[in-house]
Amino acid sequence: MNEKILKTLEYGRVKGQIKPFLSTVAGEYELAALMPTTDATTMQQWLSETADAAKVLRWQGGISIPKLADVKPHMQRLRINAALSGTELAQVGRILFTTGQIRAFFENLVADRGEELPALARYYNQLVLLPELTRRVNVAIDGDGRLTDEASPELHRVRQAITGTENAIRQKMQDYTRGKSAQYLSEPIVTIRNDRYVVPVKATYRQKFGGVVHDQSQTGQTLYIEPADVVDMNNRLREHYLKERQEEERVLIELSTMLEPEADNIQNNAGILGHLDFVNAKSRYAVEIRAIEPEFSAENHVRLLKARHPLLDAQKVVPNDIVIGEDYSAIIVTGPNTGGKTITLKTLGLLQLMAQSGIFIPVAEYSTVGLFKEIFADIGDEQSIEQSLSTFSSHMVNIIDILSGMDKDSLVLFDELGAGTDPQEGAALAMAILDAVGETGAYSVATTHYPELKVYGYNRADTINASMEFDIDTLRPTYKFMIGVPGQSNALEIAKRLGLPTSIIASATALTSDDSQELNDMIADLVSRRNAVLTQQVELTQKVIENRQLKNEYETKLAVIDDQRAKSIEDAKKEANHIVAVARKKTDKIVADLHKMMRDGATIKENKIMDAKGALNAMHEEPSAANNRILRKAKRAKQEPLSVGDTVLVREYGQQGTIVRVLKDDKFEIQLGILKMILAADEVEKQQSAPVKETKQTRKHSKKSHVNTNKAINRAEASATLDLRGVRYEPAMAEVDRFIDKALLNNLSSVEIIHGKGTGAIRKGVQEYLRSNSQVQSFKYTGPDQGATYVQLK
Template identity: 75%
Template sequence: MNNKVLATLEYDAVKQQIRPYLATIAGEIELNKLQPTSDATDMQSWLQETADAAKVLRLAAGITIPRLADVKPYMQRLKIAASLSGTELSQVGRVLFAAGQVRAFFENLEADKDEHFDALAPYYTRLMALPELTRRVNTAIDGDGRITDEASPELHRIRQAITGTENGIRQKMQEYTRGKSAQYLSDPIVTIRNDRYVIPVKIEYRSKFGGVVHDQSQTGQTLYIEPADVVNMNNRLRENQLKERHEEERVLAELSEILRPEADAILQNAEILGHLDFVNAKARYAVKIKAVEPEYSPDNHIRLMQARHPLLDQQKAVANDIIIGEDYTAIIVTGPNTGGKTITLKTLGLLQIMAQSGLFIPVGEYSTVGLFDDIFADIGDEQSIEQSLSTFSSHMVNIVDILAKITPKSLVLFDELGAGTDPQEGAALAMAILDAVGAQGTYTVATTHYPELKVYGYNRVDTINASMEFDVETLKPTYKFMLGIPGRSNALEISKRLGLPANIIEQAASLTSDDSQELNDMIQDLVERRNEVLSQQVELAKQVVENRKLKNDYEQKLDKMEMQRARTLEEAKKEANHLVAESRQKADRIIADLQKMQRDGASIKTNKLIDAKGALNALHQEPSLENNRILRKAKAVKDQAIKVGDTILVREYGQQGVVKRILKDGKYEVQMGILKMVLANDEVEKQEATAAVSAVKKPKSQSHGVNTAKAINRANASATLDLRGERYDAAMAKLDRFVDSALLNNLSSIEIIHGKGTGAIRKGVTEYLRSHRAVKNYNFTGPDQGATYAELG
C-alpha cells in the first residue's frame, strides 16, 4: 500500500498507540515493519491471531512476557566463537526462561480451560524450553549480568578468600584510625589508592608508619600510605582479585561454549516470543479503544456499524454507520465546513487499513470489511510553495497520479473534490473525475460543497448522496453521518439567527434560484422525516427490550409449569408401574403353577401364556416427551433452513420480515418494516415451504437379543440379551419379556449384556433378577463385569 495514504490517514499514530503494550525489542521490530496486506489469507490469519490473543487476555489476563533485549547480535557473535559478557548472557538467560514459561503457560491454559488457540499454536508449540541450559545460565548469571558465587566452586572459594582478606585489612587499619596513631592522620579514614588500602598521613609523621606511599594530596600536606604490616595482606588481596577475574572469564567462556550449539534455537525462541508479544499488544490495544474483530466480506461489502476514529477520545467520538459496496460503490458527501466530512473519510480509510493489518477496529458488532489492493486519498491542503503550485494545481497533480494507478479493487477518498477554482468548472471537473473512477469499478467516497454534485449523486447508478447533520438551533454540527440525504445550505438560516437584518435575508433569498430553494426544502423535509423515523426506531427498540423481558419471564414461568407437570406425570407413572410390578409378581407365580401343571401332563398352550404376560407388560408406562414444548421448539429450530431473502415470522410480534443477512453466530439481520433487528434462530419462523416434507423411515434398530424359538438346545443352551444403548424403562421391559420367553423355552441359563456406563441398567438388571422367583443364581461376568449370568429353574 502506498506510503502517502498511510501518512495522510495517520497510520503511524495508530502504531504508536500500540507501542506501550510491547515488552520485547523483537515485538517492537515487528510493529515497525507492520504494513497492511492485500492478501485475504494473510489478513484473516492476522485477525485470528489477534482474536486468540484477546481470548487469552479474557481467560488469563494476557500473555506474560518479560522485558527482552534483541539477542540476535549475541547469537551472531556466538557463531563466530566469541564469548558473551555477563550482561549479554543475562539477556539470553531471560529469553530461555521466558520460552519455557510461555510454553507451559499455554499448555496449562489449554488443559485448565479446555480451550484451543489454533492461530497461536504454530508459534508457542515451537518454543524450545531447554530446561537444563536455562538453569545453568540463570544460576551462574544474575539479572544484572553479575557472575554469581554459584557459577563455579573455584570462584566461590576465591571470593571467600577475598572477603576474609578484606576483613583482615579493615581490622588492621582500624587500629590506626581509632588507636593512638589516629593523631598522626589528616583524617581517621581508610581509603583506596591504586587498588590498595591506604591511610591519609600528615606529611611530618611519614616515618611513624613505614610502608609504601601511593599518592599525595594536592596541597602536599597529606601522604596516602600503605602501612608496612598490611602490605602482605594487600598483596594477597590483589592476587585473589586477579584469580577472580581469570575465573570469571573462564565461566563466561564456558557458558558461551554450551550456548553455541543452541544459538539457532535461542534465536527462534526470541523471534517467537517477539511475535507473541506483538499479538498480545494488539489485543491490549483493542481493549483500550473498545475495538472488535470485523468480519471479512469476500464480496467487498463494507459495513462499519457505529464506527469511531481510533485516534479520537472513544468516550466523546460520535459513532456513525458507514456502508458501501452492497447497493452502491460511490458516496457523495455534502455539508458545511467543520461538520465532520473529512474525519468520516479518514475513519473509513483508516479502519480498513487497520483491518488489513490484522488489528481490531472500533466498530459495533456484525461489522464487515473488504480487501483492497490499494487505498488512495486526496485529503488536506496540498499547496506547495517550493514547486510553485496552487492548492488546485497540487490537488490535480495528486488526482492525476491516483487515476493512473487505480484498479477495480481500489478505494479512493476525495476531500473537497474540484475545490480551489471556478465553482461551475470545479463542479463539472469533479463529476467527470467521479465518472472516470466509476468506470473502473473503484469504490469512491468524495466530499464537496458543490450543489451540482447532489443531483449527480441522485442520478448516477451505484451512487448515493450523504451529508453531515447540522443543528440550526444551536448553530453547531452534530457530526452525524446521514446516508441517503444530501446536505442542505444553511447560510441564510444561520445568518438570520446571528442577527442579519431581515431585509438583507429576504433580498438574498430572492436572488437564490427557485431550484436551489426547492432542493433545500426537499432536503429539510427528508431530514425531518429521517428524524421522525429515528425517533420511532428508538421507541420500537425500547418496546423490543420490554417485550423480550416479558417474553423471557413468560417462558421461564411456562417452563417451570411444564417441568412441574412432567414431574407430576412421571410420579404418577412410577406409582402405576409399582402396581403393575406387584401384579406381575402375582402373574409370575400363576404362570409358574401353570408350567408345573403343564410338566405334570396338563394341556396348556404356550402362546396363551405369552399373550397373557404381554397384556400385563402393556400396562407399563414409558416416560413420554412428546408434549415437551422445549424439545419441540428445539426441533423446529433445527429443521428450518433460512436463507437471505426468505420471509420469516417474528414470533414475538406476530409480524413478517425479510432476512437481509445471516450473521456468524446463528443470528439473522431482519428487516421488519422500517425496523432492522438482529434475531436468534428460535425467535423466527420460516413462512414459505421450500421443499416438500417427506416421511423418513426410522431405521430398525438391530436387536442383539437371541431368537429363543430357534437354534437353542433346550436342555443346556445359553441365550444372550444385549441391553447396551437402551433407555432404562425400555431395557427393563425387554428384560422381562426375554426372561419369560427363556422360561417358556425351558432354558437353564441366560446372559444379559448391560455394559458399565452410568450403572443404571446394570443395577436394574440386578434388582430384577434378585426379585424374580424363577432365578436360582446370578453373578457378573466378562473382563469388565459388563454382563450378568443367571441360572433359571
C-alpha cells in the same frame, strides 16, 4: 500501500498508541515495520492472531512477557566464535528463561480452558526449549550480568579466599584506627588507593608509620599509607583478584561456547517472543479504544457500524454508520463546513488500513471490512509556495497521480472535490473525475459544496448521496452522517437567525432559483422523514428489548413448571408401576395355580390366561427419557440451513421476515417491515414457499371464493381416519388429541379411530378422551371384529 496515504490518514499515530504496550525490542521492531497487507489470507491471519491474544487477555490478563533486549547482534558474535560479556549473557539468559515460561503458559492455559488458540499455536509451538542450557546460564549469571559464585567451583574457592583476606586486612587495619596510632591519623578510617587498603596519616607523623605511601591529599597535609604489616596481605589479595578475573573470563568463554550451537534457535525464539509481545500489544490497544474484530467480506462490502475515529476522544466523538460496496460504490457527501465531512473520510480510510494491519477497529458488532490494494486520498489544503502552485493546482496534481495509479481494487477519498476554481467549472470537473473513477470499478467517497453533485449522486448508477446533519435551531452541526440524504443549504436560514435584516433575506430569496428552493424543501422533508423513522425504530427496538425480557421471564417460569410437572408425572408412574408390580406378583401366582389346575385335568383355555396377563402388562408405563424442550431442540437441529433471501417466521412475534445478511455465531440480520433485527437461528423457523400458479380466471375470483377454496383444499388434505394399532398408550393419547383438533379445524363432521383388539387399554383411553371432549357430539364402538370407534363431531 503508498506512503502518502499512511501520512495523510495519520497511520503512524495509531502505531504510536500501540507502542507503550510493548515490552520487547523485537516487538518494537515488528511494530515499526508494520504496513497494511494487500493479501486477504495474511489479513485474516493477522486478525485471528489478535483475536487469540484478546482471548488470552480475557482469560489470564494477557501474555506476560518481561523486558527483553535485542540479542540478534549477540548471536552474530557467537557465530564468529566471540565470547559474550556478562551483560550480554544475562540478556540471552532472560530469552532462554522466558521461552520456557511462555511455552508452559500456553500449554497450561489451553489444557485448563479446553479451548485451542490456533492462530497463536503456530508460534508458541515453534519455541525450542533448552532446559539444561537455560539452567546453566541463569545459575552462572545474575540479572545484572555478574557471574555468581556458583558459576564454577574454582571461582567459588577464589572468592572465598578474597573474602577471608579482606576480613583479615580490615581486622589488622582496625589496630591503627582504634589503637594508639589513631592520634596520628587525619580520620580514623580505612580507605583504598591503587586497589590497596590504606589509612590517612597526618604528614607530620610520616615517620611514625612504616610502609608505602600511595597517595596524598591536595593540600599535602594527609598521606595515604599502606602499613608495612599489611603489605603482604594486600599482595595476596591482589593475586586473588587476578585469579578471579581469569576464572571469570574462562567461564564466559565456556558459556559462549555452549550457546554457539544453539544461536539460530535462540534468535528464532527471541523473534517469536517479540511477535507474541506484538500481538499482545494489539489486543491491549483494542481494549484501550474499545475496538472489536471486524468480519472480512470477500465481496469487498465495507459496513462500518457506529464507527469512531481512533485518534479522537471516544467520549466526545459521534459514531456513524459508513457503508459502501454492497448497493453502491460511490458516495457524494454534502453539508456545512466543520460538520465532520473530512473526519468521516479519514475514519473510513484509517479503519480500513487498521483492519488490513490486523488491528481491531472501534466499531459495533457485525461490522465488515474489505481489502484494497491501494487507498488514495486528496484531503486538506496542499498549496505549495515553493512549487508556485495554487490550492486548485496542487489538488489537480494529486488527483492526476491518483487517476494514474488506481484500479478496481482501490478506495479513493476526495475532500472538497473541484474546489478552488469557478463553481460551474469545478462542479463539471468533479463529475467527470468521479465518472473516471467509476469506470475503473474503484470505490470513491467525495465531499463537496456543489449542489450540482447532489443531482449527480441521485441520477448516477451505483452512487448515493449523503450528508452531515446540521441543527438549524442551535446553528451547530450534529456530526451525524446520513446516507441517502443530500446536504441542505442553510445559508439563508442561518443568516436570518443571526439577525440579518428581513429585507435582505427577502431579496436573496427572490434571487434564488425555484429549483434550488424546491431541492432544499425536498431535502428538509427527507431529513424530517428520516428522523421520524429513526424515532420509530428506537421505540420498536425498546419494545423488542422489553418483549425479550418478558419472554425470558415466562420461559424461566415455564421451565420450572415443566420440571415440576415432569417430576410429578414420573413420581405418579413409579407409584403406579409399584402397584402394578404387586398385582402382577399376585396374578403370576393365580396363573401358576391355573396351570396346575390344567395339569390336574381342569378345562381352562390358554388364550384366556394370556389375555389376562397381557392386560396387566399393558398397565406398566416406562418413565419418559427426555422432556419436550429437549425434543424441540433436536427438532430445530434438523432444520434446513438458512441463507440470504429466505423467508423465516420470528417465533417471538409470530411475524414473517426476510434474511438480509448472514452473521457470525449462527446469527442473522432479518428485515421485519422497516425494522431490522439480529436474531439467532433457534429464534426463527424457515418458511417453505409454495408458489401457486394463477390463471386469469382464478385471479378474477372474489376474496370469499379464495377463502372457500383454501378451506376445501384443507379438508381434502385432512385425514378422517386415525390408525393407532401398534402405538403405545401415551403416544396414542397425544395422537388422538392432535387428530381431533385437526378435524375440528378442518370442519370434518365425523372421523374414525382404529385401535384394534389387543388388551383394550387403547380403546378405553380413546373413549375416556372422547367422553371428556366438549366438541364430540357422540361416538360408537364398532365391536371387537373391526376394533374401531366412530366419532360424530359438533
